Every structure is written in structure tokens, then in C-alpha cells.
Amino acid sequence: MLIELDNKIISTQIFEKKFVCDLNQCKGNCCVEGDAGAPLRWDEVNQIEKDIEYIKPFMKKEGIEKVEETDFFYLDPENEPVSSLVNNKECVFVVFENGIAKCSIEKAYNQGATKLKKPLSCHLYPIRLKKFNESIAINFEEWGICAPACSCGEKLNVPVFKFLKEPLIRAFGEDFYNELEIISKEI
Numbered sequence: 001m002l003i004e005l006d007n008k009i010i011s012t013q014i015f016e017k018k019f020v021c022d023l024n025q026c027k028g029n030c031c032v033e034g035d036a037g038a039p040l041r042w043d044e045v046n047q048i049e050k051d052i053e054y055i056k057p058f059m060k061k062e063g064i065e066k067v068e069e070t071d072f073f074y075l076d077p078e079n080e081p082v083s084s085l086v087n088n089k090e091c092v093f094v095v096f097e098n099g100i101a102k103c104s105i106e107k108a109y110n111q112g113a114t115k116l117k118k119p120l121s122c123h124l125y126p127i128r129l130k131k132f133n134e135s136i137a138i139n140f141e142e143w144g145i146c147a148p149a150c151s152c153g154e155k156l157n158v159p160v161f162k163f164l165k166e167p168l169i170r171a172f173g174e175d176f177y178n179e180l181e182i183i184s185k186e187i
Helices: 042-058 061-069 104-110 120-124 144-156 165-172 174-186
Strands: 002-005 008-011 073-075 081-083 094-097 100-103 127-132 135-140
Touching: 002 174, 008 174, 042 061, 042 081, 042 104, 094 104, 100 104, 120 127, 120 165, 127 165, 165 174
Parallel strands: 008 135
Antiparallel strands: 002 008, 073 081, 094 100, 127 135
């Protein structure tokens, strides 16, 4: 089922499905698996371009080499920017800590080296946004590697939208999130 709010078309799955990342189980594989890099917005591309030299100290050698060889992003078949991949697999910004994939942009942000916390598409995952003319579709993307997060969310009874409160506010503002809270109670 879909709900329309302003110019947003929201899948009710973000209220119905449960989700809490369980990095000890999934190892951050959403940053490694897939058929393309992380979707980027043009303002994020501009910020990363501006701060790339400050982000590089937090990156893996292979990621830095890829950035220097090609770039940190490329255009996908829909002509949208996505992060480059190392060996057609992991995001160019992936670093591993104790076998868990982490984001070097976020590490740089936590040290005050960039204003960008991480790409919004990563921050919002497993919610995916899709633009249609003047509307934005807000969907839950179910992916097998996130099964531990769904199980954890079920155990803790945390709906997807509540787990993603911070990035939803980042994307659409606090008033929008408050509307989601109201809709959740009505469903």
C-alpha cells in the first residue's frame, strides 16, 4: 500500500517492516555487495570533490588508487552519480575494521575533516528514494544480506522509519518525520 504526503509517495512497508542494523552479523556487506556504487546527489559529489584530500587519509590504499585512476564517482545508466567501485565490488570509500565494512567519509566527518556525514542513500538504507517528475517515492528495499537487521528489528520491535529517524529528518525535515509518526499510529 502507498500513502501520499505532499510530493512524497510512501510505501507502508517503512511502517510495517522492522529493521535495526546488526553489523556483527552482516559485516556491513551493503557497502560491498551489489551491482553499482552508492547513489550520490550532486551536492554530495560537490562536497566530496571539495573534501577528497581530507577524506583520503581515512580510505584504503585500493580506494585511493581507484579515485586517482578514474574518480570517486561515475554516472549510472540513468545518468545519475554513484560511488566508484574497487574491483567492481566494494564502494571506493569502504574501510574495514575488525572485518566490518565502514565508511571513510563518515570516519572523516567524525574527525571534523568534512561536512558530509555520508551519502544520504547510505544513511537512509534500506529506504531508497526514487524521483518521478515532481514526486519522490520512498520505498523499503528488501535485500537478503539485511536479513539479520530484519531479525534484530523484529526482536526489538523497531519499524524501519523509526530506525532511520535521523536520516529521514536530514532528508525531509522534522515536520515530515512527525507526520510519519502520526501516520504510523493510524495504520
